[in-house]
Amino acid sequence: MRNQNLAKLAELIRQQNAELMHLWRNKVQRVSVVRNLDTPEAASHIAALLEDVAAALLKGKNKPLVTLPVDEATEVHGLQRFHQGFNLIEVVADYNALREAIQEFAEANQITVTGRVRAILDRVLDKAIGVAVQTYSEQKALEIQRQREEHLSFIVHDLKTPLSAVSTAAIILDRTLSGQCKNERVTRMLEIVQRNTERLHGLISRVIQEQTTVQRTGAESVFAARVEKRHFDLWPLIEELIQDLQPLTEPKRIRVTNDVPPDRSIFADPVLIGQVFQNLLSNAIEYTTDGDIVIGSAVSERDRTVRCWVRDTGKGIPEERLGKVFDKLETDPEKEEGRGLGLAIVKQVVEAHGGLITVVSQLGSGTKFEFTLPLQDPTGAPMERGNGTAA
Structure with missing residues (x-):
């Protein structure tokens, strides 16, 4: 009897497809956004x-449920619904309307939707919902990322003018x-202003260049696309x-x-490593x-790396936050102005160099961040001294 119901419902779905589609359309009209779509678009x-x-x-x-296939149309549908302006609730409601329609259609034809019939129906539609929602979410994430990058490009461009003024x-x-006002301390501070504005000018130009590179190459990480290694002191x-x-x-x-x-000479990108130390310091x-x-730093001849660290005697990091300090958007709850990007950037830069970063800390005693960098060119070229500058 069970197998007869499976075969009968399958045959009815194929033979009375138009009737089932009509039943689904009546139900899906509850989803407001669908009412703005024409029939072919809504039912594609x-x-x-x-x-x-x-x-x-x-x-x-005869087959276990886990082996039953799901058509790729659901992935296409998730993409369609994203471009059609659906939200996630509406995407799920779209499929649940079909679930209700099949249930009523089956019962109208004296088929009870229980047991294996129900399990198979739920398996197919739940998997379809999962694929559609995943596709929708991925597209939404890409859209948000695109908007952020666009916003960043505007900010970076607008920073150039006030920075030039400074x-x-x-x-x-x-x-x-005058000579009387321009003592040694004032001179040093002016040099610091000049040096940092030049550094910011360089970073802004590089960000603009890197955005273009990432868009052109499709690199997953900005840092992976832009690491320019050389030997330097x-x-x-x-x-x-x-x-x-x-x-x-x-x-x-x-x-x-x-x-x-x-x-100490290392093989790395001096600009990015400067960002790492600046964030940590x-x-x-x-x-x-x-x-x-x-x-400080020390050489490990065994794995041909140089260990670098920044150690302080500050307030320390609570144990419950240690495992999350490198996560994006993870901020100190006591610092309202924090954005949770500094240490995430540090981690990405270090990993883009093929290194690892760790942290140990004790409340009231201080914190130590330590990371590894290549000691020499991985091609085996002998280690060379840098030119004595910081790049």
């Missing part, structure tokens, strides 16, 4: 899905300040960074030490009010 996926159900009913007489103002101040990069962030340390009783060996300064911050 249903014919294939009904054939899916009929085939599954016939095959389901740079020009610093140059004018440097030239017009690490000590001067750290030293310059410490000087540039000195205005942040002056109001506090903090000692920042560059413990990187003067002859600025975090250490923010969470340390009195104590020491040490930036």
Whole structure:
């Protein structure tokens, strides 16, 4: 009897397809957005899905449910519904309307939708809903990403003008300040302003270039598309960074030490590695009010890497947050202005170099971030000294 019901319902679905489609249309009109679609557009996926159900009913007489196929039309449908302006609730309601229609259609033909008939029907439609929702969600995520990138491009473009104004103002101040006013400290601060505005100009130009590269190549990660490795000396990069962030340390009783060996040369992208250290060092300064911050490195000859770290004696990170500090949008709940991007960027940059980053911390005692970088070119070229600059 069970197999007879499966075969009978499958045959009726194929023979009375138009009647079943009409029943579905009446039900799906409850979904407001469907009322704005013409009939072919609204029902484009249903014919294939009904054939899916009929085939599954016939095959389901002897096959386990997990082996029953689902037509690719559901993936196409999920994409269609995204472009047609559906939300997720409406996508699911679309399929549930078909579920109700088949139920009523079967009962009108003296077929009880229970047991294996119900299991097969639910399996096909639930899988269809899953595929359609997944496709819809992926498209929605891509759309949001596109909007964010577009917004970022506007912001980056608009930053160029005020940044140029700051740079020009610093140059004018440097030239017009009298000798009495222009003491050593003022001179150093003007140099910091100039150096950081030049760095920001470089980052802005690079962001614009990288957006174009990612769009053209389809790279999943901006950092994977833009890593430009070369040998360079690490000590001067750290030293310059410490000087540039000195205005942040002056109001506090903090000692920042560059413990990187003067002859340490690494094979990496100096601009991106500068971003890594800047993020780690600025975090250490923010969470340390009195104590020491040490930036260091050591060579591991066994795996041909150089370990780099930033260690502070600050407030530390609660244990429950340690596993999430590198997640995007994960912020310190005590910092309202945080965006949760700094450490996520650090992790992406390190991994784009083929390295790993870890963190250990203890509340009240401090935190240590440590990551690995290549010691030399992976092609086997001998390690060369950099030119003594920070790039």
